[in-house]
Amino acid sequence: MSTRHDILRDTFGFAAFRPGQEDVIDALERGRNVLAVMPTGAGKSLCYQVPALLFGGPTIVVSPLTALMDDQVARLRMDGVPAVAIHSGMPRDEQVEAWRQLAAGRARLAYMSPERLMTERMLAAVGRLGPAMFVVDEAHCVSKWGPSFRPEYALLSALPARFPQARIAAFTATADAATRADISAQLLGGRGDVHVHGFDRPNLHLAVTPRDDWRAQLTDFLEPHPGRSGIVYCLSRAFTEEVAEYLAGTGVDAIAYHAGLDAGQRRDAQDRFMSERGVVMVATIAFGMGIDKPDIRFVCHLNLPGSVEAYYQEIGRAGRDGAPADTRLFYGLDDVRMRRRFIQMDGGDEDHARREGQRLEAMVAYCETASCRRVALLAYFDEASEPCGNCDNCTDPPVTVDATGEARALVQAIQQTGEMFGAAHVIDVLRGADTEKVRQRGHQGVPAYGAGASRDLAHWQALVRQAGAAGLVTTDVARYGRLVVTARGRALADGDAGAFAFREPRARRSATRGAKATFRAVPRDVDEALVERLKARRRELAREAGVPAYVVFPDATLFEMARSRPRTRDEMAGISGVGPKRLEQYGDAFLELTAAE
Ligand code: ADP
Ligand code: MG
Ligand code: ZN
Numbered sequence: 001m002s003t004r005h006d007i008l009r010d011t012f013g014f015a016a017f018r019p020g021q022e023d024v025i026d027a028l029e030r031g032r033n034v035l036a037v038m039p040t041g042a043g044k045s046l047c048y049q050v051p052a053l054l055f056g057g058p059t060i061v062v063s064p065l066t067a068l069m070d071d072q073v074a075r076l077r078m079d080g081v082p083a084v085a086i087h088s089g090m091p092r093d094e095q096v097e098a099w100r101q102l103a104a105g106r107a108r109l110a111y112m113s114p115e116r117l118m119t120e121r122m123l124a125a126v127g128r129l130g131p132a133m134f135v136v137d138e139a140h141c142v143s144k145w146g147p148s149f150r151p152e153y154a155l156l157s158a159l160p161a162r163f164p165q166a167r168i169a170a171f172t173a174t175a176d177a178a179t180r181a182d183i184s185a186q187l188l189g190g191r192g193d194v195h196v197h198g199f200d201r202p203n204l205h206l207a208v209t210p211r212d213d214w215r216a217q218l219t220d221f222l223e224p225h226p227g228r229s230g231i232v233y234c235l236s237r238a239f240t241e242e243v244a245e246y247l248a249g250t251g252v253d254a255i256a257y258h259a260g261l262d263a264g265q266r267r268d269a270q271d272r273f274m275s276e277r278g279v280v281m282v283a284t285i286a287f288g289m290g291i292d293k294p295d296i297r298f299v300c301h302l303n304l305p306g307s308v309e310a311y312y313q314e315i316g317r318a319g320r321d322g323a324p325a326d327t328r329l330f331y332g333l334d335d336v337r338m339r340r341r342f343i344q345m346d347g348g349d350e351d352h353a354r355r356e357g358q359r360l361e362a363m364v365a366y367c368e369t370a371s372c373r374r375v376a377l378l379a380y381f382d383e384a385s386e387p388c389g390n391c392d393n394c395t396d397p398p399v400t401v402d403a404t405g406e407a408r409a410l411v412q413a414i415q416q417t418g419e420m421f422g423a424a425h426v427i428d429v430l431r432g433a434d435t436e437k438v439r440q441r442g443h444q445g446v447p448a449y450g451a452g453a454s455r456d457l458a459h460w461q462a463l464v465r466q467a468g469a470a471g472l473v474t475t476d477v478a479r480y481g482r483l484v485v486t487a488r489g490r491a492l493a494d495g496d497a498g499a500f501a502f503r504e505p506r507a508r509r510s511a512t513r514g515a516k517a518t519f520r521a522v523p524r525d526v527d528e529a530l531v532e533r534l535k536a537r538r539r540e541l542a543r544e545a546g547v548p549a550y551v552v553f554p555d556a557t558l559f560e561m562a563r564s565r566p567r568t569r570d571e572m573a574g575i576s577g578v579g580p581k582r583l584e585q586y587g588d589a590f591l592e593l594t595a596a597e
Helices: 004-010 021-029 044-054 066-078 092-103 120-128 151-162 177-187 214-222 237-249 263-275 308-315 333-345 350-368 373-380 404-416 423-430 436-441 457-469 487-493 508-518 528-545 555-564 569-573 580-594
Strands: 033-037 059-062 083-086 109-112 133-136 167-172 192-196 208-210 230-233 254-257 280-283 298-301 325-331 400-402 473-476 482-485 501-503
Touching (some): 004 021, 021 167, 021 192, 066 083, 066 109, 083 092, 133 151, 177 192, 214 237, 214 298, 214 325, 237 280, 254 263, 308 350, 308 373, 333 457, 350 373, 350 457, 350 473, 404 482, 404 487, 423 436, 457 501, 528 555, 528 580, 555 580, 569 580
Parallel strands (some): 059 109, 059 133, 083 109, 208 325, 230 280, 230 298, 254 280, 298 325
Antiparallel strands (some): 400 501
16 A cells, blocks of 8 residues: 555655645545645645545546646656546547546546536536546635626536545635635535644745836846746737737737737647747736646736735746746836726625725735835735845835834825715825815815925826835725725824834836846756756656656756756656656756766
């Protein structure tokens, strides 16, 4: 009888489980249902793939995207694990053959789309095989509370009652407390454990810069990443096309991706991104869910994400192999306005709008923070941490000045105009502007009128954002984006609260240069030239096998080869990620390089 450690070593070629993996495997072995919330790249797949090989009956894995299923199956087969996919994107005879293998017990895992699985006929057929486990990947899709509800996922809530003998394992990278409760109510049938693991992704470099000239900023950002894969997120379809066109003009292999393309075009774009080197996907949020490409080296946002959850999930697609990856968010004030308009037009009730408004405000606060970004990000998910040394604010601390007097003037201007107006009007009042609205409302008469005339519009806009981030004022998105003073803001105006430190906007050039100096694509202790040779070899082998490069070996495995330079097959077998099957297939090809000289 093999154990989970045997399978980890002998099939997958890894020496040890990562944090959190064994807890999930333990619970599943004990027959519990599990919801595991683990960050992208933490290694969720192994949490069910190892038990699937230990259990008697087959495991059915439900996954939202067909490209994803095909990719997982290709990787499993590379490790010698008998797995199949069954989805409507496959020719009929291949589906029949896959089913035959599953029914004959020759395949241990079958990946299916939810709509394929949840037909009466399929459920009955699966039931006859005595399934040991159902896995629901990207489980947040079952919840209306989450950001990416999928109606076909809602059907899956029938599984626990229908298969009381089978375990159910649900996985997601993002789910706040409400979403977690909803998923476990729907999928775990009252006999489940919820496992939540750390959110930290220390290999991601975090940075946020105000957007002024996106073309120049994007080109600067991409400069240290030539020929690498990455994603550039944009808010609108039209903007993705504009950005992709601009990048193509500068010689970058960029493709636009958005929901307006037809299914075939989307599939082609995704295939190119998955299998070729150096493709930059310029995409709306329509792209990325469940993208399993481990060597995405950067994620850049040209617009503000709608929430910290969305931002975290999007940057989390970079660096899943654990090697350094670069992220940068460029954001502008018009993004905040546009996001607010989205929320207002969303058609939800006032509570919904208010909740989304608070999420947006938390996102802006993250952008405006003057201290470690990782500390701020993890705090949002209730995780305490220390300054990270791998974000813009850690390596290039912003200059702050005391602006308590100006913050007080802002609070007073809001109060004196009755807390009924948005930032634009409040700033007009502060700057003593002569507008129609000011005259109509008689706001030339309030004491705050003109109190901030010596500062320009951009300064006051930044001050309003930072006052929001500091919790002095909030924006009531449900009521036309009016600014409201908080208890803390009132205390500051009354002189009962401490000082307000204002962060001077960074100059663009210095911000980008800072990023170049601190970002390294290859870990420090690794010989870059050898890595390049290993990568070239991997490309040849991948091309021969007709698979994406990382299916042969992920970057992290190549780094380890370059670090420990194995000279014998035994030493090669000791590299994390080199299982027996891959050793036999590729070991010598890489040994030739690591054992040379
Ligand atoms: P996710 O949690 O995002 O689904 P994956 O399951 O795709 O993550 O795993 C991310 C990467 O981590 C993969 O390349 C996988 O092979 C690797 N990995 C998973 N578990 C381990 C482990 N115990 N040791 C080393 N690498 C691992
Ligand atoms: Mg996954
Ligand atoms: Zn930091």
